[in-house]
Amino acid sequence: MKEYRLKGLSCPNCASDMEQQIQKLDYGKSAQIQYNSGKIQLDEKIDLKKVKKILATDNASLLTEEDEHGHSHPSSIKVYLGIATGVFILALLVDGMTSFTAVPFYITAIILSGYQTFIKGLKNLVRLKFNIETLMTIALVGAVAIGEWREGTLVAILFGLNEYLEGLGMQKARKSMASLLKIAPKEAVIIRNGSEETIPISNLSVNDLVLVRSGEKIPSDGVIETGNSSVNEAAITGEAMPVEKAVGESVFGGSINNEGVLRIRITKAYKDSSLAKILHLVEEAQETKTPTEQFINRFSKYYTPLIMIISALVMIVPPVFFNASFGEWFYQGLAVLIVGCPCALILSSPIANISGITRNARNGILIKGSVHLEQLGMIDTLAFDKTGTLTKGTPYVERVETFDHTNFLTVAAAIEKHSSHPLAKAIMNKVSEFPYREKEAEELEAVAGQGIMAKIDGKRYRIGNEKSVEGAAIDESVQSLITSMKEDGLTLVLVADDTTILGMFGISDEIREESESVMSALHSIGIKNTVMLTGDHQKTAEKVTKRVGVRSYYAGLMPEDKVEKVKELTKNGNVAMVGDGINDAPALATANLGIAMGKGTDSAIETADIVLMQDHLGKLPEAIGIAKRVNRTIRFNIALALGLKLVALLLTIPGLLTLWIAILSDMGATILVTLISLTILWNKKEKKSDGKPYPELQHS
Structure with missing residues (x-):
């Protein structure tokens, strides 16, 4: 399978339709269009010319190398809409003189702004497939049939504008994600036989030695062999503060070397690195559908035919049963069709x-x-x-009780400095905070389930739990301290000779x-x-x-x-x-x-x-605050999309609904749900001066 980026992908339903058409081609069965990330996966044997032809039906295309470097040409939709609007204005001026003369201008504006919708709508009608394009095509043909050239043209232009803005909103969300994915390094400087060579990141192998200069990205996960530096790991952890790194320490691919020169031994090929896995999972995450989205998709399948039935009833019932004007209620029925477009509803969640x-x-x-x-x-x-x-998962000494100030720390350090046990390391970290005499322990012997015995200056000492000091004199005050420290949830390490307890450490997990x-x-x-x-x-x-x-x-x-x-x-x-x-x-x-x-x-x-x-x-x-905000936004978007449509539909009762009000209600809802969804990307935080959560979190 080969992956291509797409441009011009603006409609989730259209993406699904195109995917189905591509899957019917030879070697197309496994084809997948990822609408949210703007990608398509194709078998390498598929005929790309046929794929491009199908994509062109929705003004989409494969992204060229020129586009990848930011030199894409202006959208044709944008150009056509601009010309169509100019022609429409000219038509309005001519219409003031003679309506008949204005018709060619209206037709030109309709073709420029709505021909793609019209063609797709006619194809869908033949296949009895009822979606957005089908509704708009019926409404457009109906408006022209009853002589509403002006409003029919306005509907075509506004619907074209609506689709353009719809695509623009999704493009903004995709760009935000794309900027995140650009943190991946592209090349690595590898050291072979003492010389430097720049290679693509994909050619990097385990055990390769790479050179990373100041300001450069670390190409993949590895271990520092030479050099010291602070490293910016924000790409991995989201933390802005740099982390000091020295020889022998691990580093992540995608993090940035702030100063100095590092030589790093690669431990993972880039495709197996933490950053690659993160970016892959983030891309995959875009394509999963929530229960809410799945419900909206199922609802849309029934919603569109329902709107068509309501529209037909609006056209037929008043003239047949209430002797109303057929032309007037036919017009109202067309407006209902336009109100029924589920664009805003479909976009309420993914962005x-x-x-x-x-x-x-x-x-x-x-x-x-x-x-x-x-x-x-x-x-x-x-x-x-x-x-x-x-x-933190690492033990530390929380409490120290000393009974023999001369020997306690000296004995503890002499025995524990030879041990790699986590408790021994915690004790040595604590002992190092105080002055003590350094001595060497001899004849060290580990006693299972108790601790360690050793000789210092010929005298026997022991360090460990309560069992290790059995036989040593423990008076009431010492026993009281032992009981108190255990009640505080501390792990005890006692130091004693054969008869006396010298002191004890109370250790806990920090x-x-x-x-x-x-x-x-x-x-x-x-x-x-x-x-x-x-x-x-x-x-x-x-x-x-x-x-x-x-x-x-x-x-x-x-x-x-x-x-x-x-x-x-x-x-x-x-x-x-x-x-x-x-x-x-x-x-x-x-x-x-x-x-x-x-x-x-x-x-x-x-x-x-x-x-x-x-x-x-x-x-x-x-x-959690962001997730709550996303859920609130989606609920608000759904309510807004359905609410505006309901208000527009209610205007049919007094006969006040017009085609341009219908299309504006749909377009307004689409623009609003897009803009509201994009505000989630904003990251304006107030400074925390009192240690309390940010205001956004307090009200999420």
């Missing part, structure tokens, strides 16, 4: 969804489809894993700085219930819950227990599970929505419906 997905992607929040965006906006319960989500403010922001935007699910013990869970502001918790859970708790929660609401994308995969899959934190890890991207590419929860409230 809003594309805008929401794009806005979140800019923030480093990967939403894998419109259906997940819609679901995110309906979430009322958030379940969180503790370790690595609400906490709570993320943003966790408390995130909980506050989530509650303020309408999340009714926040729940922590953890395998940790009761006291630790209780402590974390109080610190971060989660409303409830369940402790001591195995992975299968978390799944059961999520199932229970889903019975009472829409539940999203937030985890690290690895250990919590079953719970993420069970929830209505799985949200993974991963900072670009493969497992996070593959597991969840939504991925926070940052290594924190800070942008989760904004993502």
Whole structure:
């Protein structure tokens, strides 16, 4: 399959029709037109001339290399509409002198602005296919048949303008997405046999050594071999602040080297890199349809024939049963046909969804489809894993109790500096904050389930849990401290000789700085219930819950227990599970929505419906706020589209509906739903001076 970009694609129904026609060609069965992203996928053996001919029926075409570089020619629709408008104005002037003389001008204006619609409409009529073009063709022929040349011409021009503006709105949404996708690097400078060579990014292989100078994009995921620099990872994480990187540290493709020169050993071919996966999933996300969109599409199939029946009744009932003027009510029936065009209704959802997905992607929040965006906006319960989500997932020493000021830190450092255990690293980080005498430990011996024994200056010491210090004298005050620290949910590491406890460390999993403010922001935007699910013990869970502001918790859970708790929660609401994308995969899959934190890890991207590419929860409230705004916008758009049509239809009762009012109501609704949907892309934030969420989030 080969992928091409399209230009001039302005109508979702037309895109669907063209796709069906292309699929009937030889080698066309697998052809797919992606309306939202403006792309077409074709078998390489298909006859491109025939494809181009089908696309031309809707004024669409394959994007040329010249267009790709920004030198596209003005839209022919725009030119024809401009000429048609000029001819129409001229016709109005002539009409003032003699109506008969003006007819050729009206015909010229109709042909210039509506010939494509007319041709497609006639074809659809022959096939008994009733869509927008069919309605407009019947209305246009009917207006000309009863001598309403002026209004028929105005309808043709306004409908052409409507289609042009419709396409312009979708083009704006596509451009916004395209600008996001342009962050991918195009070339890489590879070092081979000591010399530099520039190659396309697609030719980059694992283990290649690349050179990245200051201001250049890192071509793919890799590890720094030489050089130090700060790297802008906004393309991946949405974070504006640069991250300091040194030799041995990992970097993401698409991030920017701010200063210095880096030599990077590539660990993933570009197509397998985090950035490539993100961009691919974002593009795929545009083409998924939400339940709302699917309903609108089904509704439109019945809506258009229904409008035609209503139009026929308006034409027939008053003249036949109420002795009204046939010409007058035939005219009213034509106006009803135009009001019935479902353009605004069809556009009420996709542009809003594309805008929401794009806005979140800019923030480093990967939403894998419109259906997940819609679901995110309906979430009322958030379940969180503790370790690595609400906490940093790395132990740190929260409390130190010293009984022997001379030997405690010295013994602890001498033994733990030889260990790679996470608790040992936490202890060494804490010990380094204080002055102590450096000594060497000898005869180190690990005691299973207890800790480590060693000799320092010929004397035996031990470090570990309570079992490791059995036999040492523990008075009431020490026991009271041990009990107190355990009640605070701390993991104890005690240091002792054969008879005396020298001191102890109280270790916990460090709570993320943003966790408390995130909980506050989530509650303020309408999340009714926040729940922590953890395998940790009761006291630790209780402590974390109080610190971060989660409303409830369940402790001591195995992975299968978390799944059961999520199932229970889903019975009472829409539940999203937030985890690290690895250990919590079953719970993420069970929830209505799985949200993974991963900072670009493969497992996070593959597991969840939504991925926070940052290594924190800070942008989760904004993502939910955007999703809620998208859902509100879609509901408003639908109400607006149907409301304007209803008002126009009600004008038929007193006989006040005219063709130009009908087309203006349809065009007005289309323009409004497009503009309202595009406002989601705006990202005007007020500065946070008081630590509270942005106003947008407070009212989402």
